[in-house]
Amino acid sequence: MEQNVTMRDIAFKLGVSSVTVSKAINGKEGVSHELREKIKGLATEMGYRFNTTARSMKEGLSYNIGVIIPERFTGVTQAFYMQFYQALAKVMDEHGYSGIMHILSVDDEEQRVLPRVYLEKKVDGFIILGQLSREYIDMFVKTDTPLVFLDFYNDQPDADCVITDNFYGVYDLTNYLIQLGHRKIAFVGNVRATSSILDRYLGYYKSMLEHGVEMNEEYLINDRDEKGHYVELVVPEPPPTAFVCNCDQVAYHLVSTLREKGYSVPEDCSVVGFDNDIFATLTQPNLTTMEVNMTEMAKTSVSMIIKKIKNRKIGHGRISVKAKIIYRDSVKDLR
Amino acid sequence: MEQNVTMRDIAFKLGVSSVTVSKAINGKEGVSHELREKIKGLATEMGYRFNTTARSMKEGLSYNIGVIIPERFTGVTQAFYMQFYQALAKVMDEHGYSGIMHILSVDDEEQRVLPRVYLEKKVDGFIILGQLSREYIDMFVKTDTPLVFLDFYNDQPDADCVITDNFYGVYDLTNYLIQLGHRKIAFVGNVRATSSILDRYLGYYKSMLEHGVEMNEEYLINDRDEKGHYVELVVPEPPPTAFVCNCDQVAYHLVSTLREKGYSVPEDCSVVGFDNDIFATLTQPNLTTMEVNMTEMAKTSVSMIIKKIKNRKIGHGRISVKAKIIYRDSVKDLR
DNA sequence: CTGAAAGCGCTTACAG
DNA sequence: CTGAAAGCGCTTACAG
Secondary structure, eight states, X not given: OOSSOOHHHHHHHHTSOHHHHHHHHTTOSSSOHHHHHHHHHHHHHHTOOOOHHHHHHHHTOOOEEEEEEEGGGOSTTOOXXXXXXXXXXXXXXXXXXXXXEEEEOHHHHHTTOOOHHHHTTOOSEXXXXXXXXXXXXXXXXXXXXXXXXXXXXXXXXXXXXXXXOHHHHHHHHHHHHHHTTOOOEEEESOTTTOHHHHHHHHHHHHHHHHTTXXXXXXXXXXXXXXXXXXXXXXXXXXXXXEEEESSHHHHHHHHHHHHHXXXXXXXXXXXXXXXXXXXXXXXXXXXXXXXXXXXHHHHHHHHHHHHHHHOTTOOOOEEEEOOEEEOOSSOOOOO | OOSSOOHHHHXXXXXXXXXXXXXXXTTOSSSOHHHHHHHHHHHHHTTOOOOXXXXXXXXXXXXXEEEXXXXXXXXXXXXXXXXXXXXXXXXXXXXXXXXXXXXXXXXHHHTTOOOHHHHTTOOSEEEEESOOOHHHHHHHHHTTOOXXXXXXXXXXXXXXXXXXOHHHHHHHHXXXXXXXXXXXXXXXXXXXXXXXXXXXXXXXXHHHHHTTOOOOGGGEEOOBOTTSOBOOOOOOSSXXXXXXXXXXXXXXXXXXXXXXXXXXXXTTOEEEOXXXXXXXXXXXXXXXXXXXXXXXXXXXXXXXXXXXXXXXXXXXXXXXXXXXXXXOSSOOOOO
């Protein structure tokens, strides 16, 4: 393999100009078919590799996208966002972009430290994966960098974000439980923790209201503190016949808790989750849950950020992507 | 915020040359203290951001490192390498490099397609995380790109790789079981699947030989086929008193299988794992296992690849990083 | 201590 | 269809 073959080297060997080589290799007009083929052939033969950096220099674009994930969402038990990142990396690659993942530490979030890749102009824009503090977001927005929020949103109406359809997802799930004859239905989740959990709660609430099912204070069960750490689940006695959990991981914990108390799932209590992540099939019995459409969300957010990079004025607003019920064995038919 | 402030803009405002600004900002000699401070102050004031691309252009270095992960190792249940990637990303960032993750699809591996980031000179070198086919590796080595293998190695003695101390890890674990009075000890894993599993098996084997403990063909239990898909575990009847599993995930499966057959852990059978990943604490009882030192391995492999980028001739060979026993509740004392 | 010149490898806009 | 010139934003090597 030749070291560092440039367009000029190819041009020199063929007695043409490097402008012509550039056009040939990039598939642009202005080169005869014959010459183009000759150039491409020689390029392959000489082991030519395109130098993206030079193009970046010219265009002022790196063709890199930063993906910021708050450290909080990256524990050993939280593979969800890592899974998401995989989907993003694949889609970015298909668009000719590369992703640079940045785990934002709790300290950096609090002290509002911008990622090094921003300071060094190494990326053209950012996808923020997972809810960040309002202050951090505000600071970031002020830098005027193209930004897309993924899997969360805030109250700025003009922010571009891609979320899963939390509200209708849980609404559908709750309707399904009611349809099967359940009336005593609890919701498990801290509605003040993230916008997603709140929306999921509201979907549950809508379904309950619509069906005129009685609500009960004990039936709103907290699952985590303000820092996102899980807390012990307080199961009402007697327990409701069904639990709507804000995510599969909590459903997994709930099933253990119920089992310890001598209740079995789904015979005594039905349980549904959300996400269809690893915990859905780790739970015994396997959970009926909502499958988040990661691929679709990745596609949407990547094409959104690329459009914003190319034209900063474009706004897309909030886009929500439909989730899909996965029926498994954690729900009992009461009819 | 000013759009696109360059060193020239700063130089112009101060009536100096951009060479001086460059020296001042990069902390190089040849600028008076006073002028340096003035330049730095103005840079901050004007919202100057260093343009890495320009430096890359000059140096021919992107300050990016590609991390290749074979698709096989990235399922919903396999968060291990994603966890590893996080550690890598952090360490790379600390060294002023950015990681670009590339999931190598099964097809691309078979057809030996090089990653786009290679073809576009977007990275200065690669860390390959997880065993790849011999043919792919060979092709990659021929490109003369700086390469480090992480968590596996092959028989090329000059290849640079960082592995966990599989051999002595399992050796220690097996010694521990023997010390507690176990004599009927099985090994669970397909020794032909990866170099790590083979080494783990050999550590077990060494311990058994050293203690003169009887071996038994039935006590080598297969866990996966050639493609890495898990297969049903065949537990000998009567079962041994202890099982050494090649990883925590398989230990998790084994515990379920034993439970189904009416054996309880650790009362009837002791089980140890390897990795200390999510499955170690998902298993009931929690697994005694070997904790892989990811942080150390990430540090070693990143500084290795950076050294190779700066000087291609440097060779490091195989470096193995010690793992640590984590004692939990899956082993019974038979004495 | 300070800076003019050249160059990294490409592309754009324009001339022929 | 083909190419000379200029420039993207820095840094290196050298001159003063």
